[in-house]
């Protein structure tokens with residue numbers, strides 16, 4: 085298939101939100117800087133409520149950010165509103181320059197190992213995965229259906245959060261539980277944030293002046309959701325999230341790793357239902373459960389004021405992170421770089437400092453003045469003598485989705 089246009093609209097549809105970016109792939113490839121090729125970015129929030137809000141920034145025209153408040157009933161209305169905003173800037177969805185729409189899809193199971201052109205059969209397969217991703221795939225599916233209805237003639241591509249992790253060996257992906265039960269219910273470790281881990285591990289190799297095939301990288305994606313991955317020669321060999329995004333690191337509102345018997349205990353002793361336990365572990369645990377705040381800025385502010393609960397939450401967060409750095413060092417055997425990314429990883433210098441503190445014997449260290457630099461560019465924060473490069477590498481999931489989408493439709 086050969087696309088005539090060079091623009092890609094990236095859609096990230098959540099249960100009550102749609103994030104979008106319109107990119108010109110010609111410019112993302114030819115220019116530098118993080119804003120290169122970005123024509124418009126925006127967000128529709130609180131879909132289905134009276135107080136829905138659309139925030140749209142027309143970067144192409146240099147116009148100001150526009151905010152519209154008022155009820156937006158569903159995803160269809162949301163996407164129509166986005167289309168109207170884009171049209172107002174001369175960037176409408178009917179433009180022949182639009183080559184494709186790229187959709188973020190959270191769960192691709194084992195089948196989808198690559199970006200995939202969406203047709204009815206693909207959509208059915210994504211629906212078949214709803215039982216293993218009940219919180220995410222339904223919203224992604226709604227986004228796809230709506231976009232297909234708006235532009236039935238346009239190639240639409242699904243880019244899966246799980247795809248990068250499908251290279252994990254069977255002994256990493258399989259839980260040590262009864263094989264028949266696991267297989268009957270497709271229970272295994274899939275991993276998430278794959279688009280980010282793929283992008284950041286590649287960028288880290290570039291920062292070191294190497295090809296991805298030459299380096300082993302531990303990627304720490306620390307946002308409100310957080311995950312670590314071990315990437316050997318460009319291929320993911322382990323990642324901290326599992327069947328769902330609940331496993332692994334301490335996150336903003338998720339517990340991460342926990343003795344599974346805690347859930348039986350909550351059911352039998354505390355009398356909680358499966359849904360209540362799900363909510364507790366996904367929405368009321370992690371940093372917010374530990375100290376009442378999930379924003380690392382606020383937690384650091386409280387620590388500076390001597391707040392002990394915030395300090396303990398921080399220590400628990402860091403301890404888990406350190407355990408994963410150690411575990412993935414052992415998994416990889418040789419580590420060339422540790423890369424911090426996402427909201428916390430890119431911005432919270434104290435987190436980077438604390439996570440690497442005491443790991444000098446493993447060749448890892450952080451230089452205080454390099455760590456204090458604020459920048460949107462990938463950069464090293466380790467001292468020259470350190471054997472392992474420690475880096476801050478801003479993630480860009482939208483660009484990665486757009487690039488994968490465009491590569492598929494222009495091939």
Ligand code: AMP
Nearest residue numbers: 307308378379380381426427428431432
């Ligand atoms: P993300 O999910 O990648 O958007 O990351 C969101 C999280 O990043 C927020 O909940 C904060 O904890 C964290 N964050 C964002 N900006 C900063 C900052 N300047 N300093 C520390 N943490 C930050």
